[in-house]
Amino acid sequence: MSAPPTPSSRPTVTEREARQVAEAAREQDWRKPSFAKELFLGRFRLDLIHPHPLPADEDVQRGEEFLAKLRDFCETKIDGAVIERDARIPDDVITGLKELGAFGMKIDTKYGGLGLTQVYYNKALALVGSANPAIGALLSAHQSIGVPQPLKMFGTQEQKDTFLPRCARTDISAFLLTEPDVGSDPARLATTAVRDGDDYVLDGVKLWTTNGVVADLLVVMARVPKSEDGTGGRGGITAFVVEAASEGVTVENRNAFMGLRGLENGVTRFHRVRVPAAHRIGPEGAGLKIALTTLNTGRLSLPAMCVGAGKWCLKIAREWSAVREQWGKPVALHEAVGSKISFIAATTFALEAVLDLSSQMADEDRNDIRIEAALAKLYGSEMAWLMADELVQIRGGRGFETAASLEARGERAVPAEQLLRDLRINRIFEGSTEIMHLLIAREAVDAHLSVAGDLIDPDKTLSDKARAGAQAGVFYAKWLPKLVAGPGQLPRSYADFHPSGHQDLSGHLRYVERTARKLARSTFYAMSRWQGRMETKQGFLGRIVDIGAELFAMSAACVRAEHLCAEGDHGREAYQLADAFCRQARIRVEELFGRLWTNTDDVDRKVVKGVLGGAYEWLERGVVDPSGDGPWIADATPGPSQRENVHRPIR
Numbered sequence: 001m002s003a004p005p006t007p008s009s010r011p012t013v014t015e016r017e018a019r020q021v022a023e024a025a026r027e028q029d030w031r032k033p034s035f036a037k038e039l040f041l042g043r044f045r046l047d048l049i050h051p052h053p054l055p056a057d058e059d060v061q062r063g064e065e066f067l068a069k070l071r072d073f074c075e076t077k078i079d080g081a082v083i084e085r086d087a088r089i090p091d092d093v094i095t096g097l098k099e100l101g102a103f104g105m106k107i108d109t110k111y112g113g114l115g116l117t118q119v120y121y122n123k124a125l126a127l128v129g130s131a132n133p134a135i136g137a138l139l140s141a142h143q144s145i146g147v148p149q150p151l152k153m154f155g156t157q158e159q160k161d162t163f164l165p166r167c168a169r170t171d172i173s174a175f176l177l178t179e180p181d182v183g184s185d186p187a188r189l190a191t192t193a194v195r196d197g198d199d200y201v202l203d204g205v206k207l208w209t210t211n212g213v214v215a216d217l218l219v220v221m222a223r224v225p226k227s228e229d230g231t232g233g234r235g236g237i238t239a240f241v242v243e244a245a246s247e248g249v250t251v252e253n254r255n256a257f258m259g260l261r262g263l264e265n266g267v268t269r270f271h272r273v274r275v276p277a278a279h280r281i282g283p284e285g286a287g288l289k290i291a292l293t294t295l296n297t298g299r300l301s302l303p304a305m306c307v308g309a310g311k312w313c314l315k316i317a318r319e320w321s322a323v324r325e326q327w328g329k330p331v332a333l334h335e336a337v338g339s340k341i342s343f344i345a346a347t348t349f350a351l352e353a354v355l356d357l358s359s360q361m362a363d364e365d366r367n368d369i370r371i372e373a374a375l376a377k378l379y380g381s382e383m384a385w386l387m388a389d390e391l392v393q394i395r396g397g398r399g400f401e402t403a404a405s406l407e408a409r410g411e412r413a414v415p416a417e418q419l420l421r422d423l424r425i426n427r428i429f430e431g432s433t434e435i436m437h438l439l440i441a442r443e444a445v446d447a448h449l450s451v452a453g454d455l456i457d458p459d460k461t462l463s464d465k466a467r468a469g470a471q472a473g474v475f476y477a478k479w480l481p482k483l484v485a486g487p488g489q490l491p492r493s494y495a496d497f498h499p500s501g502h503q504d505l506s507g508h509l510r511y512v513e514r515t516a517r518k519l520a521r522s523t524f525y526a527m528s529r530w531q532g533r534m535e536t537k538q539g540f541l542g543r544i545v546d547i548g549a550e551l552f553a554m555s556a557a558c559v560r561a562e563h564l565c566a567e568g569d570h571g572r573e574a575y576q577l578a579d580a581f582c583r584q585a586r587i588r589v590e591e592l593f594g595r596l597w598t599n600t601d602d603v604d605r606k607v608v609k610g611v612l613g614g615a616y617e618w619l620e621r622g623v624v625d626p627s628g629d630g631p632w633i634a635d636a637t638p639g640p641s642q643r644e645n646v647h648r649p650i651r
Contacts, residue, residue, distance in 0.1 A: 042520025063120030104168030134262030236285025303380030
């Protein structure tokens with residue numbers, strides 16, 4: 001056997017090179033229709049989501065049977081207070097979930113899994129996440145981004161036969177991309193995988209490896225050097241399935257966080273770890289594309305748990321506000337508190353509508369849902385955090401008090417403050433809110449860049465720009481006139497959303513149609529005004545995306561209400577909730593439109609430069625810094641581990 005190759009140093013990457021890596025990894029084509037993509041282009045394609053798509057009867061039966069078993073397990077076997085106290089999910093709980101088949105929910109039955117649809121997988125995550133969010137994160141990291149999903153989409157038959165049965169019943173998997181100095185900029189990835197005969201040799205350090213402490217199988221992203229003699233592979237960021245027990249794999253730390261105390265998240269070092277080439281997922285250089293494609297539906301697991309959180313917030317708010325009296329009546333009847341309860345109820349309804357609609361579209365695979373899933377993650381994580389914050393406020397001092405303290409003094413142990421801590425990470429997990437804004441914005445303006453991108457690309461020649469100008473002229477000559485008028489201006493449009501005796505939702509859909517056209521006009525105006533500088537206007541792009549998220553949620557809420565009404569399942573109440581949500585959302589949308597052009601973005605940039613330049617250091621005087629010593633970013637130099645291996649497989 002030849003000597004192991006020497007690992008390379010961290011690559012130096014310019015801003016432009018980093019953008020090129022990200023652009024190459026994204027899915028380039030739109031082979032299927034997308035409701036959200038059309039929405040950002042000013043086209044309200046209600047026909048893509050209405051009538052509401054429905055699961056097959058056999059999928060419903062299989063899903064409901066599992067949910068019943070899972071509910072019983074959650075009620076009898078899971079003690080969230082114990083997990084919070086011990087900062088660990090008990091081994092017998094994890095073993096019980098394995099026996100129940102919860103680790104194989106998304107794995108096909110021919111590999112020993114349950115073969116649940118995305119809809120029921122998400123319902124299961126919402127349920128188990130309400131028992132304890134760390135368990136939801138455990139199951140989600142294993143199936144949504146761990147070994148099963150990438151292999152399902154990109155694995156060879158041999159890989160599926162080898163690993164999927166293990167993932168379905170016995171083994172836990174984790175996904176390893178982030179590094180101490182690499183977050184959402186994978187172009188700087190430093191972990192290497194160097195070809196050596198029939199193996200690759202891995203070297204590097206991975207951070208925030210959810211499930212990594214207890215995992216048996218790892219999906220690892222590593223940089224493969226390009227073959228210099230032309231006889232090897234193309235190189236680039238590549239995905240591998242790695243046995244966690246392999247020689248040279250060391251879990252150096254189990255990380256602790258402000259929330260999700262039961263999370264088995266760590267730091268993993270690879271030192272000359274040999275991985276068979278047969279365990280490479282897809283070709284060399286396809287790792288980021290595999291990761292992003294996996295996340296197209298994998299991101300739906302996070303809003304699923306946000307929906308569960310909203311449902312629990314509503315339950316506690318209802319029960320508490322009915323018994324807590326102030327000034328002669330229940331606090332719920334005081335307008336200041338009642339508005340918060342209305343927000344929680346309406347928003348929970350809308351989040352579930354967004355989740356179920358996106359999940360069912362994922363199951364049917366008729367539409368491209370990359371934007372819908374990203375919007376669901378973005379919107380769900382932000383709104384769930386707000387709902388939990390409002391619940392803490394409704395509970396007052398008891399909301400700030402821990403469940404253990406409440407129980408110790410004889411009151412119901414309501415973990416409201418824990419939920420707030422547990423939910424906070426969702427605005428960072430699987431793409432922070434800021435990154436999600438940029439990712440969605442890039443997809444939202446894809447049609448513009450495909451016809452006019454060369455006009456604002458400084459590296460393009462004059463002939464390229466001339467050709468792009470001609471293409472853009474043809475596109476905009478057809479597109480812009482369609483943004484002037486539409487069904488949203490006709491008073492009888494969408495009349496089937498105003499059944500007798502119910503709230504009128506047709507007006508909200510007319511508003512969505514009109515506002516989608518306004519949103520598209522605003523985007524076009526901004527591109528005309530800033531051209532190549534558009535990508536630096538992150539505040540503007542974020543507001544554009546937030547408006548689109550509200551419009552998508554309004555559409556989903558109305559469609560869900562109409563569906564429930566047609567099914568005779570709480571139709572009147574659903575219409576009331578949809579109406580309340582849409583009225584609340586419209587206020588937020590109008591505020592966002594106002595802030596598109598009237599904001600402090602320019603002033604903020606000047607202040608930031610002053611802060612970084614030390615101009616305001618005098619403002620920091622008068623306090624002490626309780627932070628400990630040490631570097632801001634831990635050293636991740638490749639080499640043998642100097643620490644104890646805290647890897648803890650569960651058997």
